[in-house]
Every structure is written in structure tokens, then in C-alpha cells.
Amino acid sequence: MSETDAITFRSTRQPTLVDVAQLAQVSISTASKALNGRSDVSARTRQRVVNAANELSFVPNTLAKSLLTGRTGTVGLITHDLEGRFSIPLLMGAEDAFGINKVSVLLCDARGDSIRERYHLGVLMERRVDGLIIVGARTDARPSLGRGIPVPVVYAYAPSDDPADCSIVYDNVAAGRLAADHLIVSGRRRIAIIGGDQSYGASVERVTGALDRLNQEGLEPAGGRAYFGSWTEAWGRAAMHTALTQYPDIDAVICGSDQIARGALDTLHDLERSVPSSVGVVGHDNWEILAAGARPPLTSIDMNLENLGRMAAHRLAEAMDGKQSHGLELVGPRLVVRGSSVS
Incomplete structure (x- = not known):
């Protein structure tokens, strides 16, 4: 495909992985591996595929990718923190840990209501999220969602009452x-x-x-x-x-x-x-x-709520890769000194 053909192509329809492979002069399989960061592609070939994708303004089809990988690139965060004082820093830390453009976090507010929590859980399962972070309104133990949830779950701020679950809490x-x-x-x-x-x-x-x-x-x-x-x-x-x-x-x-x-x-x-x-x-x-x-x-x-969110995201990512953690992990405090205690 010539440069003129590429320009004409961009103006007529959405480019596909087939087009990227043709422009880079590689197989479709190699183009897919290169764009997904697989190690069995040479650096020179990967760069040629990336250049072709950029030239065509290629945007991967997330639905097709999810069918291939079994993942949607989304996780759900259900919070019971009505004011956002705790959940927003946790969300920021989790998004930092998951990385930009890699995993999206879908935030749902259960408002301290177990029925609403179950509703949000059902919606997130329908969206086929890859995992869940559950944030409590207070640090006391809360009921576990149970062991029948089809995706990994990490409890943050408020621990699960099931010691087999993974809970990340403040000390x-x-x-x-x-x-x-x-x-x-x-x-x-x-x-x-x-x-x-x-x-x-x-x-x-x-x-x-x-x-x-x-x-x-x-x-x-x-x-x-x-x-x-x-x-x-x-x-x-x-x-x-x-x-x-x-x-x-x-x-x-x-x-x-x-x-x-x-x-x-x-x-x-x-x-x-x-x-x-x-x-x-x-x-x-x-x-x-x-x-x-x-x-x-x-x-x-x-x-250190952002650190707590980051740790919860790390544990969830590990669980999504098959390395499930169990029990309670503590995040330590940090002293912020201002004028009320020292001159």
C-alpha cells in the first residue's frame, strides 16, 4: 500500500488489523503480537508495525481483543463512601496502578445499601469486568460477597469477614x-x-x-x-x-x-x-x-489512601493473572506536620 493509498484509505473507512499488517508487510498474527507487546517479535518488526498503525490512525477493536484475550480491560469499584472522601483517593491510586489506557475503572456508589450493592454487582458482571474492588464506608469488617463471584475480588478500606478473601486496610x-x-x-x-x-x-x-x-x-x-x-x-x-x-x-x-x-x-x-x-x-x-x-x-x-488504592489494584491485577492473595494486608500511616503541634 503506497502513501497515497494510505491517505485515500483513511478518508474512506476505519482501518483494520489486516490493513496494518499489509502496510507493515507482515502477517496478521505478527501485527497482533507486535501491537500487544509480545516478546516473540523483534524490535525492528514491532517498530515497523507501530509505524504502520500510527500512519493509518489504527484503533484496536476492544470487543475483538476481549474475545481473543478473555478480558475487557475494565474493573469495577463499588464504594459505600457517600461523600467520596475515601473512595476518590482510592480510585486515583487504583487508576495510577492499572496504568493509563490499560485498564478502566468503573465507579459505582452503593450508598451503604446491600441491595444497591447487589444491583451494581449484577450490572458490572453483565459488563464482563475483569475484577472488582469493594470499598467500605468504615473500617469495620463487612460481609463477604461470597466465593461464587466469577472474577477476582479485593476488599479495600473495610476488610471482608472471610479470611480467605484479600483485604487491604489502613492500620x-x-x-x-x-x-x-x-x-x-x-x-x-x-x-x-x-x-x-x-x-x-x-x-x-x-x-x-x-x-x-x-x-x-x-x-x-x-x-x-x-x-x-x-x-x-x-x-x-x-x-x-x-x-x-x-x-x-x-x-x-x-x-x-x-x-x-x-x-x-x-x-x-x-x-x-x-x-x-x-x-x-x-x-x-x-x-x-x-x-x-x-x-x-x-x-x-x-x-495514605492513594497507596491503599494502588495496593488493592496490584493485588487485583495479580489475581487476574492467577496469583490470588488471601488475608489482611495493612497500609501504614504518614505524619503530616503543621503548625498545631510545633512552632
């Missing part, structure tokens, strides 16, 4: 330890702990980690216990006021979330306790809109 105990360690290293010794809702595993685990680190130094939290309440700024204000009333010599506070920490900062300002010189404050989650906008900006423990 909340390590997060609590890291918060306490930062304050201890900064010279704080009279540390209050304001947890979130005690019915949430994340709240209890973060407190457990902080208490373990304090105990390692021979310290107790102010009052000998943690305060539990809710995940709100109002609770942070009230709990901070109670703690300071009972124990006015507090020099630091660990808060179970950034929302709680924002409330604690309000009370410290109202009582004219300087932050961080008088009282250091550490939050959890590193929710940028809250942490960076606080006065002063809030030191917080980041959940």
Missing part, C-alpha cells in the same frame, strides 16, 4: 501510635485523647495505638482514660472544654479525626490557650480542607 493502631509518638518526641507529657464514636473500630484502634505508645513511656492520658463521643466539631469543642476543666495542665491532645480537632482548637482559642506553645494538637485523616484551613494549620495523620 489505625499504627496511626494512634504515630500521633502519640510525635507529641512525646516534641516534649509533651500531659496528653489528652479525644476519640470519635466508640462503635467504630477505627476510633477504638486509634486510641489503642496512642495508649500503647504512652504506656511505653510510662505515661497515662490525662484523666487516665480517653474520651469517646462522635466525629463532630461540636464533640471536639465539648470534650476539650471538659478535659481542660478537669485537667488544666494538659499540654497536648490527640483527636480521633480532623473534625474533632477543629472543635478542640475552637475551645483552646476561646479559653486563650496558645497553640502550639501551650497545647499541641494532632488530628487524624489529614482531610486537606479542614487541616490546612485550621488556625493554626492542623498536624494530622494521613491514611
